[in-house]
Amino acid sequence: QVQLVESGGGLVQPGGSLRLSCVASGSIFSIGAMGWFRQAPGKQRELVATITIGKSTNYADSKKGRFTISRDNAKNTVYLQMNSLKPEDTAVYYCNAVVGIRPYWGQGTQVTVSS
Numbered sequence: 001q002v003q004l005v006e007s008g009g010g011l012v013q014p015g016g017s018l019r020l021s022c023v024a025s026g027s028i029f030s031i032g033a034m035g036w037f038r039q040a041p042g043k044q045r046e047l048v049a050t051i052t053i054g055k056s057t058n059y060a061d062s063k064k065g066r067f068t069i070s071r072d073n074a075k076n077t078v079y080l081q082m083n084s085l086k087p088e089d090t091a092v093y094y095c096n097a098v099v100g101i102r103p104y105w106g107q108g109t110q111v112t113v114s115s
Helices: none
Strands: 002-007 010-012 018-026 031-039 046-051 057-059 067-072 077-082 091-099 102-105 109-113
Touching: 002 091, 002 102, 018 031, 018 091, 018 109, 031 067, 031 077, 046 067, 046 077, 057 067, 077 091
Parallel strands: 010 109
Antiparallel strands: 002 018, 018 077, 031 046, 031 091, 046 057, 067 077, 091 102, 091 109
């Protein structure tokens, strides 16, 4: 089995920053791309960013410039640095990892941007 555990969410004021982390553990010898998705209340889950094992990155257009995804392969960890946060960034952020051909999801971490 594969476990993904996110951390780093919380309440932040508009314009602030947060760094999310996601640690993968378990049967991850064939782990591949990892990424972040988010789901706001009443909306569908959407892509934020992904990163391959070779550290090539892909961002949703609206996230480019404010969000940065990175990973530490030795620690099986993916990060999401979020800057200049806006109220519309409020959502549950989910970590995703592809192991073999199967996608796995974390339990999610809440990010709330509010004054």
